[in-house]
Amino acid sequence: MPMNVLLITADQWRGDCLGAVGHPLVKTPAIDTLAADGLLFRKHFGQAAPCSPARASLLTGLYQMNHRVCRNGTPLDARHDNIALAARRLGYEPVLFGYTDSAVDPRTCDPNDPRLLTYEGVLPGFTQRQPLDEASEAWFAWLRRKGVAVPEKGLDIYLPAEGPADPPAGAAARYPAEFSEAAFLTERFLDYSDEMGSAPWFAHISFLRPHPPFITPEPYNRMYDPDALPDFVRAGSLEDEATSHPFLAHVFESQAKSSFVAGAEGLTRDWDDAARRQIRASYYGLISEVDAQIGRILDHLKAKGLYDETLIVLTTDHGEMAGDHHLFGKLGYFDQANHIPLIIRHPDAADVRGRQIEAFSEAVDVTPTILDCLGARIPRAMDGRSLKPFLEGRTPDDARSEVHWEFDFREVASGTAQDALDLALDDCSLAVIRDTAFKYVHFTGLPPLLFDLAADPAELRNLAGDPAHQGTRLHYAEKLLSWRARHLDRTLTGLELTPEGVRGSL
Numbered sequence: 001m002p003m004n005v006l007l008i009t010a011d012q013w014r015g016d017c018l019g020a021v022g023h024p025l026v027k028t029p030a031i032d033t034l035a036a037d038g039l040l041f042r043k044h045f046g047q048a049a050p051c052s053p054a055r056a057s058l059l060t061g062l063y064q065m066n067h068r069v070c071r072n073g074t075p076l077d078a079r080h081d082n083i084a085l086a087a088r089r090l091g092y093e094p095v096l097f098g099y100t101d102s103a104v105d106p107r108t109c110d111p112n113d114p115r116l117l118t119y120e121g122v123l124p125g126f127t128q129r130q131p132l133d134e135a136s137e138a139w140f141a142w143l144r145r146k147g148v149a150v151p152e153k154g155l156d157i158y159l160p161a162e163g164p165a166d167p168p169a170g171a172a173a174r175y176p177a178e179f180s181e182a183a184f185l186t187e188r189f190l191d192y193s194d195e196m197g198s199a200p201w202f203a204h205i206s207f208l209r210p211h212p213p214f215i216t217p218e219p220y221n222r223m224y225d226p227d228a229l230p231d232f233v234r235a236g237s238l239e240d241e242a243t244s245h246p247f248l249a250h251v252f253e254s255q256a257k258s259s260f261v262a263g264a265e266g267l268t269r270d271w272d273d274a275a276r277r278q279i280r281a282s283y284y285g286l287i288s289e290v291d292a293q294i295g296r297i298l299d300h301l302k303a304k305g306l307y308d309e310t311l312i313v314l315t316t317d318h319g320e321m322a323g324d325h326h327l328f329g330k331l332g333y334f335d336q337a338n339h340i341p342l343i344i345r346h347p348d349a350a351d352v353r354g355r356q357i358e359a360f361s362e363a364v365d366v367t368p369t370i371l372d373c374l375g376a377r378i379p380r381a382m383d384g385r386s387l388k389p390f391l392e393g394r395t396p397d398d399a400r401s402e403v404h405w406e407f408d409f410r411e412v413a414s415g416t417a418q419d420a421l422d423l424a425l426d427d428c429s430l431a432v433i434r435d436t437a438f439k440y441v442h443f444t445g446l447p448p449l450l451f452d453l454a455a456d457p458a459e460l461r462n463l464a465g466d467p468a469h470q471g472t473r474l475h476y477a478e479k480l481l482s483w484r485a486r487h488l489d490r491t492l493t494g495l496e497l498t499p500e501g502v503r504g505s506l
Contacts (some may be wrong), residue, residue, distance in 0.1 A: 002091070004310040006369060007083075008288050008297070009058070009204070011051065011211040012330055013316040015044060015339035017287055021356075023222060027288050030295030031343065034314060038345030039390055040356045044319045045403040045434075046340045047363045049330040052076075052101045052119055053408065054317035054363065059100060059123055060084050061382035062369035063406065066489050069103070070408035070429075073119035078105035079491075081379055083367045084125025087202045090376055095192065096126040097185045098206030101131055105347040111474075130188040132181060133206060139184050148175050155262070159215040164263030167214065167271075167278050170221055177217040181208045182293040190300050194233065205297070207448040210286035210320070213262040214327075220285035226277035233324040233336070233458045238269055242437065244462060246446055247409070247430075250420045260328050268328050276323040285324050312345040315366060325459075331407065333432050333449065334459060338405050342366070346373060349391040349412055357390055360435075361401035372473050380506055381491040402435040404483055421446065433480045440464075440476035448473070 015021070019028045020035040021042060047057035048064040056062070056069040060082045069076050093102040104115040115121050120133045131138050136249040137366075140150045151157055151174075160171035162300035177183065189205050215221075235241040242249040257264035257271070261277065271279070285479040294314070301307040315460050319337045321327035330337045342361060364384030371378050372386035410428035411417045427445030434440075439459065441449035450473050463469040495504040 003374065004200055005087070005202040005374070006297075006301075006310050006312045007093070007204045007366075007370070008207070008294065008312070008314045009055075010207045010209065010287075010316050012318060012320045012324065013210060013287065013290075013341060014319040014336060015042075015341050016336075017284070018341055020343075023250040024230065025221070025228070026284050027304070028291040030291045030298060030363060031314065031341075033291070033354075034294075034298060034312065034345055036354045038312065038343050038354075039349065039352050041342040041361045041387070041390075042356050042358055043403070044315070044336050044340055044342035045363070045405055046316070047405050049337060049407060051317055052103060052189045053406075054330075055101070055123075056099050058315070058317060058363045058366055059102075060383060061364050061378075061384040063364060063383045063404070063487055064408065065406060065431075065484060066381075066487065069184075070410060070411070072101060073103050073412075075103045075105045076123075077295075078108045078273040081381065082123055082125060083370060084204075085125050086125075086367075086371055086376060086379075087176060087374075088350065090374055092200065092202035094126050094202045094204065095129040096122060096206065097130045097132075097158060097189050097192075097206050098204075098208065099131070100126065100204075100206065122293050127190055127203065129203075130185060132185060132206075136181070137229065139181050140182050143175060143179055144490065146179050148179050158215055158262035159217065160180050165261075166257065166264040167261045167282070170278070170281075171215065172221045173215045173217040175217055177220060177289055177292070179295050180217055180289060180293075182290045186296050189297065193300065193306065207288050207290050207293070211285055212260040213263065214260055214279050214282040214286070216282050216285035220289045221282065223288055224281040224284045226274070226281040228443070229277055229280055232273075232276065232326075236462055238326045245449065246356055246421060247332065247443065248325075248327075250417065251327065254416065254420070255329065269326065272444060279328070280322045283320060292345070308347045310347065311370065312343075313366060313370060314341065314343045315363070316340045317363075333407065333439070334432060335434075338432075344369065344387065344391065346391045349393075351393045352391060359390075360403045361387060362400065362403055362405075380494045383487050383488065402433055404431065404433050406431045431480060431484070433476055433483065438472060438476060439475065444482055448477070450476070 017026045020032040046054050046056050051420050052072040053064050056067045060067050060080050087094045101119045102123040103119040104121045113464045122128045140154045143150050161174050242252050252269045254269045257266050257268050318330040321336050324336045365387050368378045368384040369387040372388040407415050409427045410425050423445040430443045432441050439451045448464045449462050451459045
């Protein structure tokens with residue numbers, strides 16, 4: 001009988017925020033248990049941010065330079081294959097609980113199609129069993145059925161009961177933890193699992209949290225003492241950070257508090273350290289709240305006898321700065337925004353239970369890995385590599401010694417970034433190559449960055465202009481150029497038409 005497949009994503013989860021990797025405070029007992037029974041990839045990195053570009057890479061196995069989803073709202077070209085379409089070819093009906101933030105290709109639908117009014121579309125191939133979009137109407141309706149009061153303006157539910165606070169110092173969310181967005185999706189998945197019985201299924205649960213707004217239900221709002229949190233990783237002052245690169249200077253002048261705390265006004269640069277610590281404590285609380293719901297799912301699978309029939313993959317789209325470098329959100333070139341969790345539990349991989357992999361891996365590797373585990377061919381066009389050899393207890397010959405990611409900061413509708421930085425639309429991007437020794441950041445229209453990660457793990461000293469490091473800078477720039485050339489769209493490049501017929505493979 002075919003395996004069940006469960007792909008779980010949480011939104012905006014840093015790779016260091018797991019008990020299983022040694023975080024000194026964050027409590028994630030359910031995920032730690034899964035890691036102890038599966039394979040944990042300690043150096044796993046996302047490919048892009050924010051949500052739409054990141055999920056496009058995760059679900060298509062393509063780098064951003066190939067799928068070209070630059071921002072939330074950039075359409076995903078309908079020609080690209082993806083995990084859901086591939087699963088359908090294998091006989092599954094892939095179902096979605098939550099969202100994929102896949103903007104529809106406007107060339108494939110009527111100009112009046114309502115899907116053109118939102119970036120929160122569904123990846124082609126998925127049946128959306130339970131929507132959870134930004135408006136949250138489905139969750140609000142569920143809350144009302146549970147007897148929870150929903151404000152007239154639904155999104156005011158993210159304000160403390162006593163009103164706006166900046167930030168809400170320890171205030172609890174208006175809804176109890178058992179009725180959170182994560183609990184809502186979990187309950188809907190458990191219902192689906194029961195309905196499926198013994199029939200094989202393919203499900204993607206896409207949790208919203210720990211994505212902001214940063215407010216947490218009881219008891220998670222009090223789980224972490226803001227004064228006991230790890231110190232921030234950052235320059236000595238915000239001004240020092242801002243002068244380190246024009247991109248950061250622009251972010252500090254444009255990052256709104258309201259993107260992170262409902263009802264807050266002004267810019268995040270204006271928060272003091274007490275506020276920043278409170279927000280980080282709320283972020284940790286949201287992580288623990290989602291972990292509890294993941295625990296419910298795993299317990300249910302075990303109770304129903306499905307756990308050992310299910311391939312479980314747990315990851316996220318991108319990370320969160322959480323106050324490091326005086327920043328919040330998921331942006332740019334810092335590890336905090338791009339290092340993310342990945343845990344894979346294969347029913348037949350008993351020999352690798354509890355192992356932690358130190359080799360690099362990338363989000364584009366997830367879809368090829370799932371296809372490989374299901375015995376399917378991996379399309380040549382996909383940029384990712386299967387991680388299945390690690391599940392078999394061996395290190396693949398092509399194991400990664402470096403990782404890459406991209407970030408596009410164009411603002412098509414407003415033009416704000418272009419105006420602030422005096423850049424053309426297509427100059428608003430960066431690409432990163434990172435190994436254990438150095439990180440090189442190439443901006444299309446701005447100066448580059450080079451960090452010696454061994455001597456400067458906090459990424460505070462840019463060596464790109466140092467004459468003593470010009471050879472290193474050139475070395476990594478050439479490696480980045482070769483990476484891009486190697487991975488340019490390869491959809492038909494493995495074929496050749498000859499008098500003897502088609503040679504090669506897709």
